[in-house]
Each structure stands twice: as C-alpha cells, then as structure tokens.
Amino acid sequence: MTIAMFLAFVIATLGITVWSAKKNTGSSAYFAAGRSIKGWQNGLAVAGDYMSAASFLGISGMIAFFGYDGFMYSVGFLVAYLTVLFVVAEPLRNAGKYTMADLLAYRLKARPVRAAASVSTLTVSTFYMVAQMSGAGLLVNMLLKEDYPWISQNVAIAGVGALMIVYVIFGGMHGTTWVQIVKAVLLMGATILLSFLVLQKFGFSFSAFFDAIASHQYTDAKTGMEVTRNFLDPGMKFGMDISKWGPLDLISLGLALVLGTAGLPHVLVRFYTVPDAKTARVSVVWAMVIIGVFYILTTFLGFGALTLVRPQEILGFNENMSAPELAHVLGGDIFFAFISAVAFATILAVVAGLTISASTSFAHDFYSNVLKHGKEVSQDKEVKVARIAAFVVGGMSIILAILLKEINVAFLVGLAFAVAASANLPAIVLTIFWKKFNTSGAVWGLLAGLSSSIILIILSPSVMKNLMGMDALFPLNNPGIVSIPIGFIAAIVGSLISKEPESEAKFAEFSVRAHTGLGAEKATDH
Amino acid sequence: MANNPSTRPDWEALSRKPEFQELLAAKKRFTIPCCVFFLVYYFALLYFVGWHLDLMKQPVFGKINVAYLFALSQFVMAWGMAWIYMRKAATFDRTAAEIIKHETH
Numbered sequence: 001m002t003i004a005m006f007l008a009f010v011i012a013t014l015g016i017t018v019w020s021a022k023k024n025t026g027s028s029a030y031f032a033a034g035r036s037i038k039g040w041q042n043g044l045a046v047a048g049d050y051m052s053a054a055s056f057l058g059i060s061g062m063i064a065f066f067g068y069d070g071f072m073y074s075v076g077f078l079v080a081y082l083t084v085l086f087v088v089a090e091p092l093r094n095a096g097k098y099t100m101a102d103l104l105a106y107r108l109k110a111r112p113v114r115a116a117a118s119v120s121t122l123t124v125s126t127f128y129m130v131a132q133m134s135g136a137g138l139l140v141n142m143l144l145k146e147d148y149p150w151i152s153q154n155v156a157i158a159g160v161g162a163l164m165i166v167y168v169i170f171g172g173m174h175g176t177t178w179v180q181i182v183k184a185v186l187l188m189g190a191t192i193l194l195s196f197l198v199l200q201k202f203g204f205s206f207s208a209f210f211d212a213i214a215s216h217q218y219t220d221a222k223t224g225m226e227v228t229r230n231f232l233d234p235g236m237k238f239g240m241d242i243s244k245w246g247p248l249d250l251i252s253l254g255l256a257l258v259l260g261t262a263g264l265p266h267v268l269v270r271f272y273t274v275p276d277a278k279t280a281r282v283s284v285v286w287a288m289v290i291i292g293v294f295y296i297l298t299t300f301l302g303f304g305a306l307t308l309v310r311p312q313e314i315l316g317f318n319e320n321m322s323a324p325e326l327a328h329v330l331g332g333d334i335f336f337a338f339i340s341a342v343a344f345a346t347i348l349a350v351v352a353g354l355t356i357s358a359s360t361s362f363a364h365d366f367y368s369n370v371l372k373h374g375k376e377v378s379q380d381k382e383v384k385v386a387r388i389a390a391f392v393v394g395g396m397s398i399i400l401a402i403l404l405k406e407i408n409v410a411f412l413v414g415l416a417f418a419v420a421a422s423a424n425l426p427a428i429v430l431t432i433f434w435k436k437f438n439t440s441g442a443v444w445g446l447l448a449g450l451s452s453s454i455i456l457i458i459l460s461p462s463v464m465k466n467l468m469g470m471d472a473l474f475p476l477n478n479p480g481i482v483s484i485p486i487g488f489i490a491a492i493v494g495s496l497i498s499k500e501p502e503s504e505a506k507f508a509e510f511s512v513r514a515h516t517g518l519g520a521e522k523a524t525d526h
Numbered sequence: 527m528a529n530n531p532s533t534r535p536d537w538e539a540l541s542r543k544p545e546f547q548e549l550l551a552a553k554k555r556f557t558i559p560c561c562v563f564f565l566v567y568y569f570a571l572l573y574f575v576g577w578h579l580d581l582m583k584q585p586v587f588g589k590i591n592v593a594y595l596f597a598l599s600q601f602v603m604a605w606g607m608a609w610i611y612m613r614k615a616a617t618f619d620r621t622a623a624e625i626i627k628h629e630t631h
Binding site: 068070071072074075076080081082083085086087111207210211213214230231232234235238239240246247248250251254258278281282284285288289292295296508509511512513515516517518519 | 535537538540541542546548549553557560561564565568569571572573575576577579581583588589590591593594596598600601603605606607608609611612615619622623625626629
C-alpha cells in the first residue's frame with residue numbers, strides 16, 4: 001500500500017517533468033521558468049521549497065518530545081519571511097538574473113564575487129540537501145523494510161537522489177516549480193486533515209486538547225518514574241535548567257532563522273521565476289499565508305503525537321516519525337501510507353529545488369563567469385553545463401548523504417541556515433544599501449561568514465561533545481550569534497580598507513534598477 | 527524633456543532626480559521602523575521564553591499560557607506586517623513608475 005502511494009506521486013511528478021521538458025528552450029526557460037510563473041503559483045512553490053522534512057517530520061517530533069520549545073522553530077520559520085519581504089525579494093528580482101551572485105556582481109567585480117558566492121551557495125545547498133536525503137533514506141527504509149527488506153537506507157538515499165536528478169535535468173525550473181506546487185498542496189491537505197482528526201479525537205474541544213497537553217503523563221526514561229508534565233510550558237529544550245547556555249542558544253537559533261532564510265539560495269532563485277518585482281512581492285505574501293497556516297497547525301501535529309501516539313508506545317518511537325505515527329493512530333494503515341508518501345514527496349521536492357539552485361550557480365556563476373570570464377558562453381552551453389552540474393551535485397550528495405546518514409538532520413539544516421545568515425545575508429544587504437560596499441568587502445564577508453559558522457559548529461557541543469566525545473570549546477549549538485556579526489564586520493572592514501571607485505560609481509545605476517525595476521529581466525514565455 | 531527612447535537610460539541623471547531621492551527616503555522611513563519593530567517583537571518572545579519562564583508559564587485561558595499566546599501573536603504580527611507592506615508598496619510602485627515613465631529599455 002505504502003509503495004503504491006509512493007509510486008503514484010513519482011509517476012505524477014515524472015509526468016509533470018516530461019510535460020515541462022518541452023518548455024525548456026533557452027537558458028531563461030531552464031533556469032527561471034521563462035519568468036512566467038504567476039504570483040500565487042510561486043507563493044505555493046516557495047512554500048513547497050521551504051516546508052522541508054525538517055518542518056513536517058522534524059518539528060512535529062520536536063514538539064512531541066520537547067513540547068513548547070519545538071514550536072519556537074515554527075515561529076522563527078514564518079517571521080523569517082518578513083526579512084525576505086522587506087529587504088531582499090524585490091531588489092533581487094529587479095537587478096538579478098538567475099542566481100544570488102547576479103545581484104552582487106551587478107556593481108562589484110564579477111569573478112572574485114561570483115567565485116566566493118558560488119562556494120557559499122554550494123555549501124549551503126549541500127548541507128541542506130544531505131539533511132533532506134538522509135531523512136528520506138530513513139523514512140523510506142522504516143516504511144518499507146518489512147515488505148521489502150532489500151530497500152536499505154542506502155538504497156533509499158540513492159533512489160531519492162536519482163529521482164531528483166531526473167526532475168532537474170529534464171524538467172528544469174518549470175518541472176521543479178510544478179513538483180513544488182503539487183507537493184505544497186498535498187502537504188497542506190495532509191496537515192489540515194491530520195489537524196482535523198486530532199481535534200475530532202478531543203470532541204472538537206480545544207480545552208480538552210490543551211488539558212491533555214498540560215497534564216501529560218509518561219515514564220521518564222532515566223529514572224523509570226511516572227511523571228506528569230505540562231508540555232505547553234517552555235524550557236524543555238532551551239531551558240536554563242537543561243543547560244545554562246540554553247536561552248542564549250535559542251536567541252542564536254532565532255538569529256540564524258530570521259536572517260538566514262533571506263540568504264537561502266533555493267528560496268532566492270524562486271523570485272526570478274516571476275515576471276516582475278511586484279509579482280515577487282505578491283508571491284512572498286502568498287507563501288507567508290500558506291507557511292503560516294502550516295506552522296500554526298504543527299501545534300496539532302506535534303501535540304497530537306504527544307497526546308495520542310506517545311501513550312500507546314511502550315518502547316518509544318523515532319522522534320522523526322511522529323507525524324506518520326500520528327496518522328497511523330488516527331486513520332490506520334492506509335492513512336499512514338498516505339502521510340508517509342506526502343512526507344516523501346515533501347523531501348523530493350525540496351531536494352529538487354536545492355539541486356537546481358546549486359547547479360545553476362555552478363553553471364552561471366562559476367563556469368560562465370569565473371572559468372570563461374563571462375564571455376563566449378552560449379545559452380545552450382550554459383544550460384548543458386548546468387545539467388551536467390546537476391548530475392554531479394546529485395551524485396555527490398548521494399555519496400555524502402550515505403556517509404553522513406548518522407548525523408542529526410535538524411543539525412545539518414541549522415548549519416545551512418547559519419551559513420546563509422552569516423555569509424550570504426551580509427553581502428546581499430550591503431550590496432543593496434551601502435554605496436561604499438565593494439568587491440573585497442563581499443569576498444571577505446562571504447568567506448569569513450562561511451568559515452566562522454563552520455568552525456563554530458565543529459567546536460560546538462553537538463559535534464565536539466556528541467560526535468567526538470570531547471569537551472566543546474564553543475558552548476552553543478547554534479553559531480549565529482557570533483558568526484553573523486563576524487560576517488557583517490568582515491564585509492564592512494573589507495570594504496573600508498580598499499578603494500574601488502568603479503563599484504561606488506555603479507551604485508547609482510544599481511540603485512535605480514533595484515528600486516524602480518527599470519531594465520529588469522523580462523518574462524520570455526507564457 | 528523626454529529621453530530619446532533608443533538610447534540607454536541615463537542612470538546618473540535618474541538617480542539624482544529629486545523624485546527618486548524622495549522614493550528612497552520614503553522607503554527608508556517605512557522599512558527601517560518596520561524591520562526594527564518585527565525584530566524587537568520576535569526577539570522579545572525568545573528573551574522572555576529564555577529568561578522569564580515564570581511569567582511565560584502563567585495560564586490565561588484554561589491551560590493556554592502566556593508563552594503559547596505570545597507565540598501565536600507572532601503569526602498575527604507577521605501577517606499584519608505583510609498586509610501593511612503590501613498596501614504601502616503600492617504607493618512606492620506608483621512613484622517608481624512615474625520616475626521611469628519616459629524611459630524605454
């Protein structure tokens with residue numbers, strides 16, 4: 001049953017890919033879906049790109065096990081879109097073409113800036129992708145191991161990787177966009193249905209539901225004692241009594257979420273798929289409505305799993321399987337299979353979005369503009385390189401995901417947000433608003449933000465203590481509170497110590513373009 | 527006098543237009559306070575959840591506590607800010623269109 005649901009989604013999305021392959025003529029069609037996606041469609045696609053395995057499986061599990069503190073992720077993931085809306089979406093659409101680096105390269109020296117930006121794009125995308133693919137491997141393996149023992153976690157990871165390569169290489173941005181739209185609709189439908197069924201179990205009484213959360217009884221794993229706790233109370237994950245650094249870690253996480261989303265390459269490229277900046281703005285607002293409803297409903301997914309699933313499990317269950325297990329309790333095997341297939345679709349769509357943004361950055365930034373100096377590369381050649389890059393990026397992620405499958409999924413996603421906030425966001429914001437920002441500032445900021453967040457993660461308790469068994473040199477699991485200021489300071493200092501009259505002179509043109517849309521890339525097909 | 531449509535826009539001249547400078551200033555006057563407000567409102571939640579647990583644990587309606595209501599209010603705040611921005615941005619669009627109406631590209 002489960003496998004039939006998986007296959008139905010795979011066949012439907014391959015159909016979309018074949019249909020959209022016909023539209024992929026020229027690079028604007030392949031990289032940016034001809035800039036002809038409508039606002040509400042792109043809103044759904046942004047939401048589809050964003051609501052990843054970490055959201056549907058990860059947050060539900062976090063709430064089921066840590067109560068209120070898990071909900072902090074839900075809040076941060078939505079509020080983050082205000083940064084996208086107020087600061088990034090419109091100037092990006094007006095002044096860029098296919099990638100984040102286009103915005104920077106507009107008035108800075110193209111080669112160094114694009115080289116640094118493509119390194120950070122590829123890093124962010126890879127961390128994010130490995131996290132999703134490990135999650136997919138685990139999910140598929142857990143669902144199918146009884147009936148199909150030959151589908152190990154490695155086979156499942158390779159299968160997901162192969163599928164996403166097909167979507168991206170043949171479907172391009174058109175295919176990827178529609179896969180994301182279908183996924184967003186499925187995921188919202190499934191989430192609303194699950195929430196409805198949870199409430200039904202409580203006789204549609206909110207007070208009965210919240211009463212159950214507030215007096216949840218369970219057996220403490222360490223002491224074996226029966227305890228009653230109020231899971232609506234904060235503090236079970238970031239509380240002072242868990243770790244004295246907990247509250248600061250929460251602030252640091254919040255910074256990475258709120259500032260990192262606007263620097264995620266696969267979110268940014270979505271704004272190139274619409275005809276103009278106004279549509280980009282409309283699509284952010286659509287995305288905020290969908291994403292917001294989804295994250296509010298994680299209350300029912302997470303606390304539903306807490307109140308309805310956990311009491312029935314004597315030995316406990318995998319935290320990341322909370323949402324599918326909830327479906328099992330509420331609707332039996334068929335509903336379990338359906339929710340699992342939706343989770344699978346969720347991962348596949350996000351991975352496809354990541355692959356297309358990573359391979360576009362490689363082809364457009366690194367190959368065309370760094371290796372080939374921005375000349376002599378025909379559109380067809382650039383698309384061909386991007387397809388090869390998608391194949392390589394996909395293959396590499398399969399290998400990495402298999403090697404790193406033991407590492408916590410949420411941790412890898414957290415790292416992706418931290419790098420995006422520390423490296424990409426300073427460069428984006430300063431390019432748009434600060435005339436004196438220049439090439440050396442951008443390169444310094446990108447590299448300092450990237451390396452400081454990676455180093456601090458390696459020195460953090462989640463790596464140094466939990467993986468290597470040593471005392472952590474850095475007390476926080478989330479590096480943002482230190483690495484984001486480092487990224488900004490490096491970008492500012494780098495700009496101040498070097499003179500670059502060309503990039504200052506081009507600020508006037510950039511500014512007019514970014515704020516009025518004059519000369520912006522046009523839609524090419526309908 | 528309208529620019530000749532076949533030439534490149536004169537970016538320098540456009541950027542010095544008082545209307546354009548006024549657009550930038552108006553955007554700043556609107557965007558900066560909005561961003562400061564939402565960041566303060568958001569980090570206030572994290573601050574209280576981290577350092578003022580007793581207040582956050584106070585029940586308000588039945589078992590629903592201050593912490594959960596404060597978190598829900600963030601969703602309302604985000605949607606409200608987006609709605610305010612959509613309305614305001616329409617006026618920016620009109621000003622921008624006015625500034626570049628003689629330019630073709």
